Amino acid sequence: MKKFAFTLLLMLFVLVLPEHGQAAAANNKIFLDGKELTAGQSAPVENVGGSVMVPLRMISENLGYKVDWDQASKTVTIGQTGTTMKLVVDQTAASVNDKTVVLTNAPLNRNGTTLVPIRFISEQFGLTVSWDNDQKIVTLITPETGGSNTGSGGGAADGGSTVVVPPAEPAKNLTMVNGISFNENRLTIAMEGNAVPKVSRVSGPERIIIDIENATFSDLFGTGQVLDPNLNGSLAVTGYPDVTAVRYSLYNTNPYTVRFVIDTTSYKNYSVEVSGDTSRLVVVDLNAVSTDNPSTQPGNNGRKLVVLDAGHGAKDSGAVGVTGKYEKNFNLAIVLKAAELLKKENNIDVVLTRSDDTFLELKDRAAMANNLNADLFISVHANSSGSSAASGTETYYQRESSKALANVMHKYLVQATGLSNRGVRYGNFHVIRETKMPAVLLEVGYLSNKGDESLLFSESLQNKVAAGIVSGIKEYLGLK
Ligand SMILES: [Zn+2]
Numbered sequence: 480m481k482k483f484a485f486t487l488l489l490m491l492f493v494l495v496l497p498e499h500g501q502a503a504a505a506n507n508k509i510f511l512d513g514k515e516l517t518a519g520q521s522a523p524v525e526n527v528g529g530s531v532m533v534p535l536r537m538i539s540e541n542l543g544y545k546v547d548w549d550q551a552s553k554t555v556t557i558g559q560t561g562t563t564m565k566l567v568v569d570q571t572a573a574s575v576n577d578k579t580v581v582l583t584n585a586p587l588n589r590n591g592t593t594l595v596p597i598r599f600i601s602e603q604f605g606l607t608v609s610w611d612n613d614q615k616i617v618t619l620i621t622p623e624t625g626g627s628n629t630g631s632g633g634g635a636a637d638g639g640s641t642v643v644v645p646p647a648e649p650a651k652n653l654t655m656v657n658g659i660s661f662n663e664n665r666l667t668i669a670m671e672g673n674a675v676p677k678v679s680r681v682s683g684p685e686r687i688i689i690d691i692e693n694a695t696f697s698d699l700f701g702t703g704q705v706l707d708p709n710l711n712g713s714l715a716v717t718g719y720p721d722v723t724a725v726r727y728s729l730y731n732t733n734p735y736t737v738r739f740v741i742d743t744t745s746y747k748n749y750s751v752e753v754s755g756d757t758s759r760l761v762v763v764d765l766n767a768v769s770t771d772n773p774s775t776q777p778g779n780n781g782r783k784l785v786v787l788d789a790g791h792g793a794k795d796s797g798a799v800g801v802t803g804k805y806e807k808n809f810n811l812a813i814v815l816k817a818a819e820l821l822k823k824e825n826n827i828d829v830v831l832t833r834s835d836d837t838f839l840e841l842k843d844r845a846a847m848a849n850n851l852n853a854d855l856f857i858s859v860h861a862n863s864s865g866s867s868a869a870s871g872t873e874t875y876y877q878r879e880s881s882k883a884l885a886n887v888m889h890k891y892l893v894q895a896t897g898l899s900n901r902g903v904r905y906g907n908f909h910v911i912r913e914t915k916m917p918a919v920l921l922e923v924g925y926l927s928n929k930g931d932e933s934l935l936f937s938e939s940l941q942n943k944v945a946a947g948i949v950s951g952i953k954e955y956l957g958l959k
Pocket residue numbers: 790791797798806860861
């Protein structure tokens with residue numbers, strides 16, 4: 480409540496004093512195709528380290544875009560049919576149609592107005608832009624009108640200080656890096672597009688560098704991994720004594736290059752395998768010529784990728800149990816335990832849609848599995864019913880091609896829970912409908928039933944269910 484009141488106060492402040500802070504600014508003007516957008520008022524335009532910053536809403540609305548502002552996340556969303564851009568105040572990374580682009584300067588907030596570099600306007604809206612520093616005039620020209628009109632106030636002809644930024648071609652056909660995982664001494668990078676990685680080894684300290692040119696991070700990557708505002712991050716790697724860290728960054732924007740670095744404790748041989756057509760998996764295998772792990776010889780054809788999906792998360796608790804326990808926590812506990820077990824399997828890679836209490840849209844869960852070209856998708860849930868008597872275990876499939884997996888998984892699940900067998904059922908659930916590989920949704924038990932709830936939140940049952948899931952996966956994949 481307090482936060483709300485404060486926000487309200489801020490809003491009032493902005494409403495009551497709209498010109499606060501701008502009065503002192505120079506008398507800036509903005510012209511779009513000769514029309515003055517500023518209508519005699521001064522516009523907040525700033526020169527920040529040589530980058531001219533202009534008001535985003537004023538310009539994009541005049542170009543026919545819809546502009547939304549989310550105070551909580553400090554995000555501006557700009558939309559038009561087929562185009563969505565998202566910018567966050569103080570973050571250089573923005574998203575344009577689910578692609579990450581990097582601004583020369585982070586957007587600024589000035590008294591409720593978001594300012595962005597003029598170059599962003601040029602690149603994303605295809606405008607020719609210029610800034611007359613003497614007269615403080617921004618001139619914007621849309622491609623349709625050509626370059627003949629420099630605006631009624633433009634001083635381009637006589638002033639020597641005009642900077643013209645021609646419309647830049649937005650980066651096209653970028654490969655999207657969707658996710659990474661590190662298992663069994665292998666770094667797996669999932670991406671959409673046809674970029675070919677360049678892999679090299681550098682000494683002092685020892686590291687392996689993977690550069691993917693003409694590529695950027697997709698929004699999906701950010702949902703699975705941490706990306707800081709400068710588009711850097713690292714993957715927690717534990718249990719691999721040769722590897723101290725796996726780092727990643729948007730290393731360059733000209734051309735756009737995503738870089739991964741594997742920090743190793745010593746000189747390591749590696750092999751690289753790229754599979755898939757446009758949905759690609761890049762595997763950098765550090766077991767390549769090592770002799771200490773005979774189970775993983777060069778060439779990892781035949782390795783299977785399993786995506787485990789813990790239902791719900793964060794604001795979406797899922798079912799709430801009889802004593803108030805949340806389904807989301809049960810689901811997460813199961814997939815974390817199952818993933819730990821699967822990591823010990825030589826022929827299975829595992830990727831989690833979420834590994835902590837975060838929220839993911841259903842479509843992002845399915846997209847993750849599809850983009851990874853996963854072999855199996857298993858979504859873990861617990862059920863709830865209006866009748867407190869309802870109890871037992873169900874397994875759902877949606878597509879005919881998932882039925883065989885459902886039958887195998889259900890057998891092990893019922894064995895693990897010891898609850899009543901409520902059968903393998905058809906269910907039209909998004910994540911098992913929109914995925915392209917065999918996919919099932921497990922309803923392990925009923926949280927609305929006191930007995931089921933207490934069982935589902937017991938450590939020993941969770942271990943059994945995780946082991947049952949692994950047994951089912953192995954049987955279905957023919958690995959046992
Ligand atoms: Zn659920």
